Amino acid sequence: MKFSKKVLPMVLAMAMVPAMSMTAFASNASTPTTASTTVDISKHTFYAYQIFTGTLVEGTNTLSDVKWGDGVNSTDLLKALKVPKTFSDGVDFSKCSTPADVADIVGKWSDNSNNAKTFAKLVAANLTDVKTVGTESGKATLPKAGYYLIVDATAVSSKDDASNLSLLEVSKAETVTVRNKTSKTTLEKKVKDVNDSVLNSETTWQDSADYDIGDHIPYQLTATLGDLENYDTYKLVFHDEMTHLKLDENCEYSEHALKVKVGDRELNDNEYALNVNQNKNAFDITIADVKTLGGAEGMNVTVEYYAILGADAVIGATGNPNTSYLEYSNNPNKDGLGKTAPDKNIVFTYSVIANKKDEDGNPLAGAAFELWKKDAAGKWNSVKVIGATKTNDPNTGKDVYTQTETEKNNKIFEFKGIDDGEYKLSEVVTPSGYNSISDITFTVIAGHDILADNPQLRSLTAGELFIAQTESGKFTGAVTADIVNKSGSQLPETGGIGTTIFYVVGVILMLGAGVLLVTKKRMSSNR
Numbered sequence: 001m002k003f004s005k006k007v008l009p010m011v012l013a014m015a016m017v018p019a020m021s022m023t024a025f026a027s028n029a030s031t032p033t034t035a036s037t038t039v040d041i042s043k044h045t046f047y048a049y050q051i052f053t054g055t056l057v058e059g060t061n062t063l064s065d066v067k068w069g070d071g072v073n074s075t076d077l078l079k080a081l082k083v084p085k086t087f088s089d090g091v092d093f094s095k096c097s098t099p100a101d102v103a104d105i106v107g108k109w110s111d112n113s114n115n116a117k118t119f120a121k122l123v124a125a126n127l128t129d130v131k132t133v134g135t136e137s138g139k140a141t142l143p144k145a146g147y148y149l150i151v152d153a154t155a156v157s158s159k160d161d162a163s164n165l166s167l168l169e170v171s172k173a174e175t176v177t178v179r180n181k182t183s184k185t186t187l188e189k190k191v192k193d194v195n196d197s198v199l200n201s202e203t204t205w206q207d208s209a210d211y212d213i214g215d216h217i218p219y220q221l222t223a224t225l226g227d228l229e230n231y232d233t234y235k236l237v238f239h240d241e242m243t244h245l246k247l248d249e250n251c252e253y254s255e256h257a258l259k260v261k262v263g264d265r266e267l268n269d270n271e272y273a274l275n276v277n278q279n280k281n282a283f284d285i286t287i288a289d290v291k292t293l294g295g296a297e298g299m300n301v302t303v304e305y306y307a308i309l310g311a312d313a314v315i316g317a318t319g320n321p322n323t324s325y326l327e328y329s330n331n332p333n334k335d336g337l338g339k340t341a342p343d344k345n346i347v348f349t350y351s352v353i354a355n356k357k358d359e360d361g362n363p364l365a366g367a368a369f370e371l372w373k374k375d376a377a378g379k380w381n382s383v384k385v386i387g388a389t390k391t392n393d394p395n396t397g398k399d400v401y402t403q404t405e406t407e408k409n410n411k412i413f414e415f416k417g418i419d420d421g422e423y424k425l426s427e428v429v430t431p432s433g434y435n436s437i438s439d440i441t442f443t444v445i446a447g448h449d450i451l452a453d454n455p456q457l458r459s460l461t462a463g464e465l466f467i468a469q470t471e472s473g474k475f476t477g478a479v480t481a482d483i484v485n486k487s488g489s490q491l492p493e494t495g496g497i498g499t500t501i502f503y504v505v506g507v508i509l510m511l512g513a514g515v516l517l518v519t520k521k522r523m524s525s526n527r
Contacts, residue, residue, distance in 0.1 A: 037183040037184055037185065037186055037224065037226045037227075038180075038183065038184075039161060039162045039164070039180065039182050039183055039184055041138055041152070041154075041164050041178060041180050041182070042137060042138035043137050043138065043154075044137065044138060044152055044153075044154040044164060044178075045133065045134055045137060045152075045153045045154050046134040046138075046139065046140040046150055046151065046152055046153060046164075046178050047131040047132065047133055047134070047140075047150070047151045047153045048071075048131060048132045048134070048140045048141060048142050048143075048148045048149075048150050048151075048169075049069075049071030049072065049123075049127050049128075049130070049131050049148060049149045049150075049151065050069030050070055050071040050072075050130075050132075050143075050144075050146045050147070050148055051068075051069050051071060051072050051123055051146070051147045051148060051149055051168075052066050052067065052068065052069050052099055052103055052146055052147040053066075053067050053068070053069045053070075053144065053145070053146040053147075054066045054067060054145065054146060054147075055145060056145040056146075056170070056171070056172050061170045063103070063145070063146070063147060063170055066099050066100045066103045067099055068099045069146055069147070069148075070128065070130045071127060071128055071130050071131060071148070071149065072123055072126055072127060072128060072149075073126045073127070073128055074099065076126045077122060077123060077126040078093075078096065078097075078102070080122045080125065080126060081093035081096065081102065081119075081122060082094050082096070086118060086122075087115050087118055087119075088114055088115060089115065091105065091115055093105065103147070106119055116168070117230065119168075120149060120166055120168055121333075123149050124149060124151065124166055124333060124334075127149070131151075133153075134175070135175065136175065138177060138178060139175050139176060139177050139178060140169070140175070140176050140178055141175050142169070142171045142172075142173060142174055142175070142176060143173055144172075144173045145171065145172045145173060146170075146171070147168065147169070147170050148168070148169045148170075148171065149166055149167070149168060149169075150166060150167040150168075150169055150176075150178060151166050151333070152164040152165075152166070152178075152182075152333070156330060156331070156336070156338060157336060157337075157338075158337070158338070158339050159338060159339065160184065160338055160339060160340050160341055161184070161330065161338060162182045162183065162184045162226070162330040162331070162338060163182065163330065163331040163332065163333055163336065164178060164180065164181055164182045165181035165182055165230050165332045165333070166332075166333050167179065167181065181230070182226075182227065182230075182332065183226035183227040183297070184226045184328070184330060184338060185223050185224065185225050185226045185236070185326065185328040185340075186223065186224045186226075186326075186340060187221065187222065187223050187224075187238075187324060187325065187326035187340045187343055188221075188222045188224075188343055189219070189220070189221050189222075189240075189322065189323070189324040189343040189344070189345055190205030190206060190207065190219070190220045190222070190345065191205070191206065191207070191208070191209045191217060191218065191219050191220075191322070191345050191347065192204070192205060192206070192209065192217075192218045192220075193206065193208070193209035193210065193211075193450075194209075195419075195420050195421055196212075196373060196374075196375055196376065196419070196421050197373065197374045197375065197376060197420075197421035197422040197443075198376060198421075199376040199377075200376075201376070203450070205220050206345075206450040206451060207344075207345040207346070207449065207450060207451055207452050207453075207455050208319075208345055208346050208347070208348065208448045208449055208450055208452070208455035209345075209347050209348070209448075210347065210348040210349060210350070210419040210420055210446050210448065211309050211347055211348075211349060211419050212309070212349065212373075212383075212417055212418055212419050213309050213310070213311055213313050213349060213416065213417025213418075214308065214309060214311075214417070215308070215309050215419075216248055216253065216256055216306045216307075216308055217245070217306060217307050217308070217309060217347060218256075218304070218305075218306055219240075219304070219305055219306070219307060219322065220302060220303070220304050221238050221240065221302065221303040221304075221324050221326075222300050222301070222302050223236055223238070223300065223301040223302075223326055223328070224298065224299075224300055225290065225295055225296065225297055225298065225299050225300075225301065226297060226328075227297045228290070228291050228295060228296060228297060229297070230332040231291065231329055231332050233288070233289040233291060233292075233329070234289060234290050234291045234295065234328070234329045235286070235287065235288055235289065235290070235327075235328065235329045235337065236286070236287045236290050236301060236326065236327070236328050236329075237284060237285070237286045237287075237326065237327040237328070237337070238284065238285040238286075238303055238324065238326055239282075239284050239324060239325050239326070239327070240282065240283055240284075240303075240322070240323075240324045241281065241282040241322070241323055241324070242281045242282065242307055242320075242322045243281070243314075243320050243321050243322065244309065244310045244312050244313040244314060244320040245281060245307040245308065245309055245310060245313075245320060245322060245347070246279070246280040246281050246307060246308050246310060247276055247280045247281070247283055247305060247306075247307055248305065248306040248307060248308050249276055249280055251306075253306075256305075256306040258274065258303070258304070258305040259302075259303070259304045259305070260272050260285060260287070260301075260302070260303050261300075261301065261302045261304075262287075262290060262293045262294050262295050262299065262301050263294060263295075263299050263300065263301075265293075265294060267287075267293065271287070271293060272285055272286060272287045273285070273286040273288075285303055287301070307322070309347060309349065309417070311417070313347075313349050313417055314349075315349060315350060315351050315416060315417070315476070315477035315478065316348070316350070316457070316474070316475055316476045316477025316478070317348075317456070317457040317474040317475045317476070317477065319346035319347060319348045319349075319455075319457065320346065320347045320348070320349070321344050321345070321346045322344065322345055322346070322347070323342045323343065323344045324342065324343055325339060325340050325341065325342045325343070326339070326340045327339050327340075328340075343453075344453070344454065345455060346448075346455045348419075348446065348448055348457050348477070349416075349417045349418065349419060349477065350417075350418055350419065350444060350446065350460065350477040350478070350479065351414055351415060351416045351417065351418065351477060351478045351479070352371060352414070352415040352418060352423065352425070352444075352462070352466065352478075352479055352480075353412065353413070353414045353415075353478050353479070353480040353481075354369055354412075354413040354414075354425060354480075354481060354483045355411070355412055355413075355480060355481070355482045355483065356410070356411050356412070356413065356431075356483055356485070357482045357483065357484050357485075358434070358484065358485060358486075358487070359484055359485070359486045359487065361482070361484075363411040363412075364411060364431055364434070364485060365408060365409050365410065365411050365431065366408050366429070366430075366431030366432055366434075367387055367410070367413075367427055367429055367430060367431050367483075367485070368385065368386065368387030368388035368401055368403060368407065368410070368427070368428050368429035369385070369386055369387060369413045369425055369426065369427055369428065369483075370382060370383075370384070370385045370386075370390070370401075370425075370426045370428045371383040371384055371386075371415045371418075371423060371424070371425055371426075372423065372424040372425075372426065373418070373421055373422070373423055373424075374421065374422040374423070374424070380424055383415060383418065383423075384415055385401070385428065386410065386413045386414075386415065387403065387407050387408075387410045387413060387428075387429060388401040388402060388403045388407055388428060388429050389401070389402050389403075389404075389407075390428070399428075401428045401429050403429060414478075418444065419444070419446070420443075420444045420445055420446050421443070421444060422441070422442075422443050423441070423442055423443070423444060423462075424439050424440065424441045424442075425439065425440040425441075425442070425483075426439045427439075427483070427485075430485065431485055433487055433488060434485035434486065434487055434488060435485060435486050435487070435488050436485075437483065437484075437485060440465060440481075440483070442462050442463035442465060442466055443462065443463060444460075444461070444462045444479065445459075445460075445461050445462070446459065446460050447459035447460075457474070457475050457477075459475075460475045460477070460479065461479075462479035465481045466479040466480060466481045467479065467480055467481065
């Protein structure tokens, strides 16, 4: 009896070992690591399990004198093959009793057919302990002529790596290079930036941004699917963790609601599971089987959501990082989840510090300031008042600023948690005995890596008056200025030296006028 494989070696599913292992390397400046779905199996170890043994006809894939190999439990495999409706297209192993009978049916299938894949899975479920370990990484060692199941034996569980699909191979005794029949899913995390003072300034998705404390910040997680063909089901689990940010779960604005999409189709709530932790600064989204939702190789699965920058946000170069990673099916041979390396982006925020000084450079108490920010429509909006409480007088419609005794002692005024944009600083309470200053306008401009594995704050300016502070070569995030008040002019009092001066000046003017009159008369008489 001869066993002739039409298209062999053939790729098939099911054998052993889960997981994956992709490493994201930190890049210099603003050059990000490029995600790749390619799996490097050249470093993987492979086992070869002999299904059939026989004599290989030279120059062909025809195996004669077919017998059961020692790599399979033939009794259990034969039982599994005979289970009704296991195979499609009316394939029937019920009358098979010998390895040659089985080989005769299998030999009629084409490479990558559903029946061939099913056969490989049944073989993988009925293996013995007899196997040949590859002598070289990325290669399988076949000790003698036969029909083999080649299994990826590399432990990839919880790594960014994937097990190679199990392969069926007819071969003579030789060492073969295993064909790469697997890929993995990748993840990118991005954020958008916007300058509130500039119309239509929202950026595309990038790796850093700056925002005011309390702002609602748009984020996007994007999983790019690997090859799903050889998986029965394909699971995705998005993990997201924020620092000094909280998920906008209550969705103050309807357009800020969390959205999950497979391709362009937005999923219904019952098509994924959302789990948010108690502090709302971490959440998971699980899609049990993306294949049933239309997922295919190269397609994007996205999660879009908004987070709110908290009052405890870190000011300056350290920023407020947000990291995500993805768990995904990574073993076409059996259940298993790989885990991508974390992808990070950072939101920066800054502070404005006004140091109140007198004209001699000494700290000066008694003032209060209000910071304003211009919006894209050109309107000035109050950010915060420090040093006083602001109320509106219903009778006059004017703002009123009142101070407590403690507030009167303020000499340093720090407005925390601002981002880039146009600002105005108004002195709303002037220290007693000093002249009020005019409003101070300035523009905060920041430069940070927009595409980088670890974004850095590169520059920070706020006009000529405010100076960006640094510490150990990094921006603290504070821009500071000395705001100077000059003492008021002293007006003269009645009866004092001030009036004497006026009298003296008056007498001098009168005497001068008399001298001028006498001179003119003499000149007239001499004509």
